[in-house]
Amino acid sequence: xxxxxxxxxxxxxxxxxxxxxxxxxxxxxxxxxxxxxxxxxxxxxxxxxxxxxxxxxxxxxxxxxxxxxxxxxxxxxxxxxxxxxxxxxxxxxxxxxxxxxxxxxxxxxxxxxxxxxxxxxxxxxxxxxxxxxxxxxxxxxxxxxxxxxxxxxxxxxxxxxxxxxxxxxxxxxxxxxxxxxxxxxxxxxxxxxxxxxxxxxxxxxxxxxxxxxxxxxxxxxxxxxxxxxxxxxxxxxxxxxxxxxxxxxxxxxxxxxxxxxxxxxxxxxxxxxxxxxxxxxxxxxxxxxxxxxxxxxxxxxxxxxxxxxxxxxxxxxxxxxxxxxxxxxxxxxxxxxxxxxxxxxxxxxxxxxxxxxxxxxxxxxxxxxxxxxxxxxxxxxxxxxxxxxxxxxxxxxxxxxxxxxxxxxxxxxx
Amino acid sequence: xxxxxxxxxxxxxxxxxxxxxxxxxxxxxxxxxxxxxxxxxxxxxxxxxxxxxxxxxxxxxxxxxxxxxxxxxxxxxxxxxxxxxxxxxxxxxxxxxxxxxxxxxxxxxxxxxxxxxxxxxxxxxxxxxxxxxxxxxxxxxxxxxxxxxxxxxxxxxxxxxxxxxxxxxxxxxxxxxxxxxxxxxxxxxxxxxxxxxxxxxxxxxxxxxxxxxxxxxxxxxxxxxxxxxxxxxxxxxxxxxxxxxxxxxxxxxxxxxxxxxxxxxxxxxxxxxxxxxxxxxxxxxxxxxxxxxxxxxxxxxxxxxxxxxxxxxxxxxxxxxxxxxxxxxxxxxxxxxxxxxxxxxxxxxxxxxxxxxxxxxxxxxxxxxxxxxxxxxxxxxxxxxxxxxxxxxxxxxxxxxxxxxxxxxxxxxx
Numbered sequence: 001x002x003x004x005x006x007x008x009x010x011x012x013x014x015x016x017x018x019x020x021x022x023x024x025x026x027x028x029x030x031x032x033x034x035x036x037x038x039x040x041x042x043x044x045x046x047x048x049x050x051x052x053x054x055x056x057x058x059x060x061x062x063x064x065x066x067x068x069x070x071x072x073x074x075x076x077x078x079x080x081x082x083x084x085x086x087x088x089x090x091x092x093x094x095x096x097x098x099x100x101x102x103x104x105x106x107x108x109x110x111x112x113x114x115x116x117x118x119x120x121x122x123x124x125x126x127x128x129x130x131x132x133x134x135x136x137x138x139x140x141x142x143x144x145x146x147x148x149x150x151x152x153x154x155x156x157x158x159x160x161x162x163x164x165x166x167x168x169x170x171x172x173x174x175x176x177x178x179x180x181x182x183x184x185x186x187x188x189x190x191x192x193x194x195x196x197x198x199x200x201x202x203x204x205x206x207x208x209x210x211x212x213x214x215x216x217x218x219x220x221x222x223x224x225x226x227x228x229x230x231x232x233x234x235x236x237x238x239x240x241x242x243x244x245x246x247x248x249x250x251x252x253x254x255x256x257x258x259x260x261x262x263x264x265x266x267x268x269x270x271x272x273x274x275x276x277x278x279x280x281x282x283x284x285x286x287x288x289x290x291x292x293x294x295x296x297x298x299x300x301x302x303x304x305x306x307x308x309x310x311x312x313x314x315x316x317x318x319x320x321x322x323x324x325x326x327x328x329x330x331x332x333x334x335x336x337x338x339x340x341x342x343x344x345x346x347x348x349x350x351x352x353x354x355x356x357x358x359x360x361x362x363x364x365x366x367x368x369x370x371x372x373x374x375x376x377x378x379x380x381x382x383x384x385x386x387x388x389x390x391x392x393x394x395x396x397x398x399x400x401x402x403x404x405x406x407x408x409x410x411x412x413x414x
Numbered sequence: 415x416x417x418x419x420x421x422x423x424x425x426x427x428x429x430x431x432x433x434x435x436x437x438x439x440x441x442x443x444x445x446x447x448x449x450x451x452x453x454x455x456x457x458x459x460x461x462x463x464x465x466x467x468x469x470x471x472x473x474x475x476x477x478x479x480x481x482x483x484x485x486x487x488x489x490x491x492x493x494x495x496x497x498x499x500x501x502x503x504x505x506x507x508x509x510x511x512x513x514x515x516x517x518x519x520x521x522x523x524x525x526x527x528x529x530x531x532x533x534x535x536x537x538x539x540x541x542x543x544x545x546x547x548x549x550x551x552x553x554x555x556x557x558x559x560x561x562x563x564x565x566x567x568x569x570x571x572x573x574x575x576x577x578x579x580x581x582x583x584x585x586x587x588x589x590x591x592x593x594x595x596x597x598x599x600x601x602x603x604x605x606x607x608x609x610x611x612x613x614x615x616x617x618x619x620x621x622x623x624x625x626x627x628x629x630x631x632x633x634x635x636x637x638x639x640x641x642x643x644x645x646x647x648x649x650x651x652x653x654x655x656x657x658x659x660x661x662x663x664x665x666x667x668x669x670x671x672x673x674x675x676x677x678x679x680x681x682x683x684x685x686x687x688x689x690x691x692x693x694x695x696x697x698x699x700x701x702x703x704x705x706x707x708x709x710x711x712x713x714x715x716x717x718x719x720x721x722x723x724x725x726x727x728x729x730x731x732x733x734x735x736x737x738x739x740x741x742x743x744x745x746x747x748x749x750x751x752x753x754x755x756x757x758x759x760x761x762x763x764x765x766x767x768x769x770x771x772x773x774x775x776x777x778x779x780x781x782x783x784x785x786x787x788x789x790x791x792x793x794x795x796x797x798x799x800x801x802x803x804x805x806x807x808x809x810x811x812x813x814x815x816x817x818x819x820x821x822x823x824x825x826x827x828x
Contacts, residue, residue, distance in 0.1 A: 064756040065749065065752035065753055065755075065756050066751070066752045066753075066754075066755035066756055066760065066761045067748050067749060067751055067752025067753075067755075067760070067761055067763070067776070068752070068760055073760065096745075096748070097745065097748050097773060097776060097777055097778055098777055098778065099775070099776065099777025099778070100777075101777075102777070131745070132745030132748060132749065133744065133745045133748065133773065133777075133778040134778070135778075237730075237731045237732060239730060239731070239732055239746075239749060239750065239753055240749065240752060240753030240756055241749060242748070242749055242752055316651075316653060317651045317653070317731065317815070317819070317823070318651060318653055318823055321819070321820055321823035321824045322823065322824065324820070324824045325823075325824030327824070330547065331510075331511065331545070331546030331547045332653075334481050334510070334511050334546060334547070334656070335479065335481060335546070335653060335654065335655060335656055336653065337480070337481055338479035338480045338481025338482070338654065338656055339479055339480075339481075339653055339654030340480075341479075341480035341481075342478040342479055342480060342654055346480065346481070346482055346487065347480045347481060349481070359511060359547070361513070362481070362511060362513065363511055363512055363513025363514075363515075363516070363547075364511055364512065364513070364547040364548070364549075401731070401820055401823075401824070402820060402824075403817055403820050403821070405731070405735070405820075406735055406738070406815055406816060406817050406819075406820055407817070409731070409732055409735035409736065409739070409815075410735045410736065410738045410739030410741065410815070410816075
């Protein structure tokens, strides 16, 4: 059965994965979302996610930006990534570019969550999302954490998901049942954001919960591989955020074990892969004013050229504007390839759009332009580029460039 | 005296440079522009520039794209860059991504210009600008070259300048008198385009003429240095064209010599520098819908980090949209820095906008937001970034991101 969550043809949903109505957390989890006053609107802005085991394991991935927010530094340096019991998240303020005082506030946030939950500070991950360069009001956050810790319930997933959102146009969450050989497990996730698309707002966040029993090494391995195939492959505007964080928590409460190098590791891994890829695609689709999503696949190339070309095409404003306009404009793809590989000899590239070969060995091919124009007038458009050389295949998912993007990002919001 | 050409505060115009009304070519030059039918509108689309010496010297610079147009390959491989007598340019078709047949057409264009001018093929540079991936109609070009060669006059500069334009909103040309110690010389130039900003249209072209007498090595040295400080430092959308070409021709007809390592080499070089920088800034300002021009200067950094950061800031759609909106949004600059230097340790960057320090050592500084908002509501906005390390200072000029850019580039034009 497929429901409302899996919508992309670029996500392979394994037959052992069933989409459930969102809301119910896996066994062993409780969550809450409260309003602590960071958002002027009074909306939910503080989320708490708690895992009580019995066999806790976790894994984390962070942004690779050189300008990282205080909560990223604090979590990276002061939390045990393999044993995260509590995740505390605020929206409305990114606590980024806030200097030493920002670090103090992030540590205070971690301490408040640890104290109110009765766990050690190293069992708490903290995340922030919102405006950059403004000091976080630690008193509000502390009060919010205390409130939320008293409201934790197995039904708190929706409030948590709402509390982590900033200006997302729609929520990005899913609840899946994964049939393993040892029995069914539950896999849920809440994500927000789309890179750095918001005015002065940062952050892609994603929190994943399961009641399967995993060793921390297995959780780390699977999260690493699936993040590389999902959130690492998306681009709204080529802008890397200061706060991006992905946390996977496993409670083990189902009693079903995902052993290393077992068939169930493959099954669980593929389910996680489908979940994160579709979440990534939903984030791309939520790029402001986004009408279409493109996928560029590059085959061949030497010394990492494939990755460079894929990023250059995905982030070319000309290619993105053509995607928006439903224009199969391969000349722009050709120039993006050339610009990415500047200084090289002439490159004999191939380009196919929606399966139609438009350029072969660096020159125009014959094709039916009207038929191709029809093919690209759809929600998802597929581009395949061939380069000389034997590089691995690489792909990047990207949004189009719209008027709404300019409107939203040209407005002064502070 | 300053006229209509020098408009930017970022260009230092030496006191020995005087702006003249455009139109009159330096001694020893004749030009023409004709309509040969490549542009459906019937506008001028074929330009010829001829230098008759008596002491001919020249220099050329090309795009560094890996996807280069046929005329670039033909000129690079079959012309003597130091002895270019004739420049033949067509607009309306870039002759790029046109394969072997495109190379044949570019060679034919070179041959036609050589034959009709009575010079060797290696004395002819050919340039094309226009649509990518469509075969050039060589018969039209040949006929146009024959027509133009009969119309060459000392007054042909304006027609030549118009013939090289595609969708430029205004012409970009100048005529200067440069007072050298040996007497006055004339320096003129015609430029077009703005990178790859047009729908399926390529190319920045610039042609420079002088009646000063230079050795080819001096011409090459001065053109190389000044291109690096002008056309290499501009970005409309980070897109590198397939056809970019800059040609400097020196006739020597004034009898005034610019000797190597002389005071006049400095004087002439600084005049050429001002000319090309202002032309580059006019090109940025002609980026479709462009309202403001930004300059980002990066000081410090190690291992080329300054260049990477300057490009990342100049090409960030978030920074460009903020420039358009008159928004002094330094959080976006911070994230662009972080994204450019991903994987590094936290970076203690400084940011100043229009002289106001907004971030120090990676954290927000105190400043008057309202006053700064007023300062950035102008035609040119100045950003200065400081990085740890001792890298050289680097700068990039860039346009803003506007609705018109999206409109023009999302329209299907074939």
